[in-house]
Amino acid sequence: MKHTAGPGAAPAAELKVLRELARGNGLQLAAVGLLALVSTGATLALPLVVGKLLGAIQSGEGLTVWAAVMVAAGFGSAAAGALASFLLGRMGQRLICRLRVRTMRHSLGLRLADARREGSGNLVARLTSDAARIKNLIDIGPVQLPMAGITVLGTLVVMGLLDWVLLLITVGAFLAAVGIITLVVKGLRRKYAAVGEEVGTLAQSFVAALDSLTVIKAYRAEDTVSANLAERARKVAKLETDAARMESLMVPVINLGQQIALVAVVVGGGARMLDGHLLLADFVAFLLYLLQLTAPLIMAASGVSGIQLGLVARKRFEDVFALPAEEGTYSPDVATAAPRSASVQKRAVASAEVPAVRFEDVVFGYEAERPVLRGARFTVPGRGLTAVVGLSGSGKTTVLSLIERFMEPDSGRIEVHGRDLSDWSPADLRSRIAYVDQASTLLQESVRANLVLGRRRPADDTTLYSVLDRVGLAEDIRALPDGLDTVLDGATGLSGGQRQRLALARAVLADADLVLLDEPTSHLDSVNEQRLRLAVDRLAAERAVVVVAHRISTIQHADHVIVMDRGAVTDEGGHAALVDRCPAYAELVAGQSLGADFRAPVAA
Ligand SMILES: Nc1ncnc2c1ncn2[C@@H]1O[C@H](COP(=O)(O)OP(=O)(O)OP(=O)(O)O)[C@@H](O)[C@H]1O
Numbered sequence: 001m002k003h004t005a006g007p008g009a010a011p012a013a014e015l016k017v018l019r020e021l022a023r024g025n026g027l028q029l030a031a032v033g034l035l036a037l038v039s040t041g042a043t044l045a046l047p048l049v050v051g052k053l054l055g056a057i058q059s060g061e062g063l064t065v066w067a068a069v070m071v072a073a074g075f076g077s078a079a080a081g082a083l084a085s086f087l088l089g090r091m092g093q094r095l096i097c098r099l100r101v102r103t104m105r106h107s108l109g110l111r112l113a114d115a116r117r118e119g120s121g122n123l124v125a126r127l128t129s130d131a132a133r134i135k136n137l138i139d140i141g142p143v144q145l146p147m148a149g150i151t152v153l154g155t156l157v158v159m160g161l162l163d164w165v166l167l168l169i170t171v172g173a174f175l176a177a178v179g180i181i182t183l184v185v186k187g188l189r190r191k192y193a194a195v196g197e198e199v200g201t202l203a204q205s206f207v208a209a210l211d212s213l214t215v216i217k218a219y220r221a222e223d224t225v226s227a228n229l230a231e232r233a234r235k236v237a238k239l240e241t242d243a244a245r246m247e248s249l250m251v252p253v254i255n256l257g258q259q260i261a262l263v264a265v266v267v268g269g270g271a272r273m274l275d276g277h278l279l280l281a282d283f284v285a286f287l288l289y290l291l292q293l294t295a296p297l298i299m300a301a302s303g304v305s306g307i308q309l310g311l312v313a314r315k316r317f318e319d320v321f322a323l324p325a326e327e328g329t330y331s332p333d334v335a336t337a338a339p340r341s342a343s344v345q346k347r348a349v350a351s352a353e354v355p356a357v358r359f360e361d362v363v364f365g366y367e368a369e370r371p372v373l374r375g376a377r378f379t380v381p382g383r384g385l386t387a388v389v390g391l392s393g394s395g396k397t398t399v400l401s402l403i404e405r406f407m408e409p410d411s412g413r414i415e416v417h418g419r420d421l422s423d424w425s426p427a428d429l430r431s432r433i434a435y436v437d438q439a440s441t442l443l444q445e446s447v448r449a450n451l452v453l454g455r456r457r458p459a460d461d462t463t464l465y466s467v468l469d470r471v472g473l474a475e476d477i478r479a480l481p482d483g484l485d486t487v488l489d490g491a492t493g494l495s496g497g498q499r500q501r502l503a504l505a506r507a508v509l510a511d512a513d514l515v516l517l518d519e520p521t522s523h524l525d526s527v528n529e530q531r532l533r534l535a536v537d538r539l540a541a542e543r544a545v546v547v548v549a550h551r552i553s554t555i556q557h558a559d560h561v562i563v564m565d566r567g568a569v570t571d572e573g574g575h576a577a578l579v580d581r582c583p584a585y586a587e588l589v590a591g592q593s594l595g596a597d598f599r600a601p602v603a604a
Pocket residue numbers: 366367372390391392393394395396397398399
């Protein structure tokens with residue numbers, strides 16, 4: 001597959017629900033099976049006991065024993081069934097919890113392109129509607145359905161023992177019903193698969209709308225967006241209605257089968273009693289069994305359709321698990337995951353002599369046939385500040401993403417610290433890089449958690465505030481209700497400039513060999529910009545810093561400049577030299593300099 005970082009050690013995609021259920025619960029599952037058997041046996045015995053009771057009444061024998069057996073069978077069946085159902089429900093909840101944890105963990109380890117293609121809402125739907133359907137599978141699959149099957153079979157056997165002719169009449173009457181139900185179940189599977197996909201798409205669209213809520217409100221687009229979402233919801237409803245129409249056939253078809261069987265059995269049974277082939281007590285027992293047959297038949301039919309729903313959900317989980325996780329980002333068990341050695345031990349500092357990054361004729365496109373980088377070639381020195389400049393859409397952010405190995409180039413070669421990119425595992429590579437993305441993304445966690453993200457060694461408050469001070473944010477954070485422990489959620493936010501400074505502070509604290517900054521000063525006033533420039537200078541003195549820059553002040557300040565134009569690198573070198581020899585650069589800089597002397601480098 002294209003644009004991938006090598007496949008990681010993802011566990012098997014296949015989801016064996018029963019095996020998962022039994023994992024660590026073998027004894028409990030056996031107990032559930034036993035209880036269900038007891039419950040089914042007692043249910044099966046009940047009509048026979050009633051028959052015996054009738055016989056005892058007819059012959060004038062004592063009723064006490066059979067009445068006691070009847071009560072014991074009735075209560076025993078109910079109690080055993082309830083206990084089995086509770087134990088199974090508890091195991092099911094534990095399995096769903098494991099499945100949710102695995103899905104979240106696997107989703108976070110996915111390659112960026114796969115995660116985006118799948119969509120956050122669609123992934124979230126796995127934890128909600130799909131998980132509920134798996135629960136269905138657990139409730140029905142291991143016990144309810146087999147027990148319903150055993151009850152039906154057992155009932156038929158006892159009915160056969162009572163009178164095989166009446167049994168043939170009963171089976172004949174039900175055959176047509178079973179045929180219709182088989183067709184319905186097949187159709188339902190297809191409908192449920194379509195419903196699963198559409199619910200995922202609906203969730204995805206809703207999450208995307210909520211992410212864009214500010215813009216939706218600013219442009220008073222609530223109604224338009226709601227109408228689009230409503231359209232999707234109606235599509236889901238239509239598919240669900242189609243499925244419900246098919247499902248609604250099941251119970252009436254079985255009831256009809258039972259009615260036909262009842263009439264046929266009453267007529268046939270009456271004739272056989274007159275012939276002397278059948279006793280009244282056996283006839284009554286047979287009729288009770290016939291009436292009792294409907295419930296397990298309905299349970300089996302609706303169980304099979306519930307299983308179809310669960311199997312569709314299982315396939316949707318398997319589809320996620322089949323997407324390979326990035327190498328080194330996936331530990332199957334969170335609790336036993338070892339810390340990554342690259343992050344824990346102090347590494348050898350990258351050499352100043354070796355280029356931090358080298359691109360050789362790199363070609364890359366997000367989609368086939370639409371290259372975004374067209375043979376990009378440049379070098380980032382091992383130390384100092386390198387600015388990447390170019391018009392909007394020329395591929396600057398894409399270059400940073402390729403260095404981070406979020407995607408793989410289609411052709412060409414990328415080296416980081418002298419090693420081919422494909423020789424780095426994504427986890428090791430990223431432990432050497434600090435990245436501030438264009439949106440200065442922060443997690444909905446505390447300021448502290450945002451600062452120490454990915455850092456394995458602890459950092460005390462003094463260290464954190466000194467880093468915040470370097471980016472001019474210490475006072476702002478002290479002023480927050482809980483200081484470093486203030487959670488940046490919907491209730492407490494930061495301004496655009498504060499977010500940028502916090503994201504930069506995180507990069508400073510990471511103590512990485514290579515720092516990638518995507519327009520870090522776009523939201524800053526001149527005082528904070530100057531402050532940030534000093535912080536970046538301190539970083540660049542000991543490592544390579546690559547900054548995607550639009551501001552002339554940042555560009556003039558850089559030790560090395562890479563000029564990009566429509567996916568290619570036009571030139572690279574020092575600012576002054578480029579102004580003299582690269583017309584595209586001179587034009588770019590002149591356009592931004594607003595009358596300043598753009599030839600002169602800016603003093604620190
Ligand atoms: N996730 C994506 N999927 C498809 N195309 C993309 C994606 N991200 C960027 N592109 C395309 O790649 C090209 C380069 O985008 P990139 O973000 O690298 O440009 P840039 O130079 O950083 O632009 P800007 O200065 O506006 O941030 C653009 O034409 C853009 O449409």
